[in-house]
Amino acid sequence: MSTDHHHHAHGDLPQLPQGRRLTLMLLVPAVLLTLVGMLLLWPRDTPSVEGADGPVTAAGQVVTVTPQECPAVPEGEKPLENCGTVTVRLEDGTQITTDIPSGPGAPEVAAGDDVTLLVLNEQDGSRSYSISDHQRGSRLWLLGAAFALAVVAFGRWRGLTALAGLGVTFGILLWFIVPAILDGRSPVLVAVVGAAAIMLTVLYLTHGLSITTTIAVAGTLASLAITAVLAAAATAGTHLTGVADETSNFLTISYGDVNMRGLLLAGIVIGSLGVLDDVTVTQSATVTELALANPAYGFRQLYRAATRIGRAHIASVINTIVLAYAGASLPLMLLFAAGDTPLGELLTSQMIAQELVRSAVGTIGLVAAVPITTALAAFLAARRHTVPGGPVASAASGTAARHAAPAGPAGFAGPTGSAAPAGEKERRHPPSEEDRWAAFVDRDR
Numbered sequence: 001m002s003t004d005h006h007h008h009a010h011g012d013l014p015q016l017p018q019g020r021r022l023t024l025m026l027l028v029p030a031v032l033l034t035l036v037g038m039l040l041l042w043p044r045d046t047p048s049v050e051g052a053d054g055p056v057t058a059a060g061q062v063v064t065v066t067p068q069e070c071p072a073v074p075e076g077e078k079p080l081e082n083c084g085t086v087t088v089r090l091e092d093g094t095q096i097t098t099d100i101p102s103g104p105g106a107p108e109v110a111a112g113d114d115v116t117l118l119v120l121n122e123q124d125g126s127r128s129y130s131i132s133d134h135q136r137g138s139r140l141w142l143l144g145a146a147f148a149l150a151v152v153a154f155g156r157w158r159g160l161t162a163l164a165g166l167g168v169t170f171g172i173l174l175w176f177i178v179p180a181i182l183d184g185r186s187p188v189l190v191a192v193v194g195a196a197a198i199m200l201t202v203l204y205l206t207h208g209l210s211i212t213t214t215i216a217v218a219g220t221l222a223s224l225a226i227t228a229v230l231a232a233a234a235t236a237g238t239h240l241t242g243v244a245d246e247t248s249n250f251l252t253i254s255y256g257d258v259n260m261r262g263l264l265l266a267g268i269v270i271g272s273l274g275v276l277d278d279v280t281v282t283q284s285a286t287v288t289e290l291a292l293a294n295p296a297y298g299f300r301q302l303y304r305a306a307t308r309i310g311r312a313h314i315a316s317v318i319n320t321i322v323l324a325y326a327g328a329s330l331p332l333m334l335l336f337a338a339g340d341t342p343l344g345e346l347l348t349s350q351m352i353a354q355e356l357v358r359s360a361v362g363t364i365g366l367v368a369a370v371p372i373t374t375a376l377a378a379f380l381a382a383r384r385h386t387v388p389g390g391p392v393a394s395a396a397s398g399t400a401a402r403h404a405a406p407a408g409p410a411g412f413a414g415p416t417g418s419a420a421p422a423g424e425k426e427r428r429h430p431p432s433e434e435d436r437w438a439a440f441v442d443r444d445r
Contacts, residue, residue: 022380023214030200030221037193041186043179056119059135060088062109063095082106086131088115098129107134114138158206165202172198173270181266187259191266192228195273196221203277211380212284219280219373224269227276227365231268234357235261240350264354272362275317279366280373283310287377302378310370318363328355 070083082102086109089095098117101107109115114135120128151159177194181187199220207213235242242260243252252260287306291297297305 023209023211026214026218027200027204030196030217034193034196034200037189038176038197041180041190041193042176043183043185045183057132058090058117058119058129060090060096060115060117062111062113062115063087063089064111065100065109067100088117088129088131090117096129098131101131107131109134161206165205168201168205169198172201177266177270181258181263184258187262187266188228188232188269191269192224195224195269199224199273199277203281207281212288212377213281215284215287215373215377215380216277216280218376219284219369220273220276222372223276223280223365223369224273226368227272227361228265228269230364231265231357231361234361235264238353238357240264240354240357242354243350268358268361271358272365275321275362275366276369279310279313279317279369282313283370283373284377286310287374287381291381297382299378299382302381303374306374306378307370310374314366314370317366321362321366322359326355 064087065084066086067082067084070080073079080102082100084100085097086100087095087097096117101109107115109131115131116133116135117129118132120130122128148163151163153159155162172194176197177190180190180194199217203213203217203220207216240261242262242264243249248260248263251258251263283306286309287302290302290305294301
């Protein structure tokens, strides 16, 4: 098997004119600008709220649960539920007794469950305990291990690099983006720089240092810029403040330096990045595969064919985005519906309007990503014809030679592969379906 065919199997356009130079011309400035941005925005003094250490907790295991009949309540009041006691063995071996958890969202406990308890100091100096939640750390670790094994088993080396990219994403979020915003930096700048760092690292780590990945990076950068501009215009035009629920209210009170509208913009940018990566990588790889399978395709044919695939992809992704936001806002929607809120008032409320802006801006950014990435990929892929003796040209010429017609009166090459007479212009015909299939088979050998 030739090295050309081997390179084809990796889904890239080998020996593209100035392909390596183009990759470096985009990659080096992008990396330098991202590093400079991270250094300038790096958190230096992340604030903390005084007295916000949280309640004292203890860990234990349920030994026994003893239900009891609940006492009667006056007529018209809601009857009591889940009465009785629970015996819990703490980590130090001490056994304590507390009430069975009750109320909305209270955990249901049974013997053998690992639980977390709130420790309450009474006025007489004694301590009382109340079960607040289950301990689920070990089960989450098992689920995470199953997730990693499934990814590696199916994706193999690429699955391993995808997991490494996921670790990089969480690291940048937890150690740069969140602390920098808390430190009073501009949330939009932090989000853009952090998203660029995530994208550059994850895309090249997962998909390799190739012209196909570089095209996806360029398309993602352009689409992110469009998304950020549209998000700023949309939030300003709809007069969104970014303060729409208890969490944002508490954040405003506790950390007054945080720009809440900027935080909303940052959330839109970061939320769009994951789906943008998917779209741009898919479009870039699609154009590459079309160019390899159809060597005679030029810019226009590649762009049209890949755009048709992109339309189908976008149609499904839009539904995914809307359903994701709707699922996250389902409790709020139920609350509004139960209160018989008029539809117009429901859709224009601060909380729902935020989700509508997220969905609309994110979708427009995705729609823009398809033509941008497809055009870049098709332009560069079409230039493969200028490579003398390049692998794609070789595949095309080899296929044509196998299926060439016998020499005619004009003296064109026949089955023997004889060249056309000097000074006579070579005729070019679009490849047949048989030619395209033969080129595809050659590529995967």
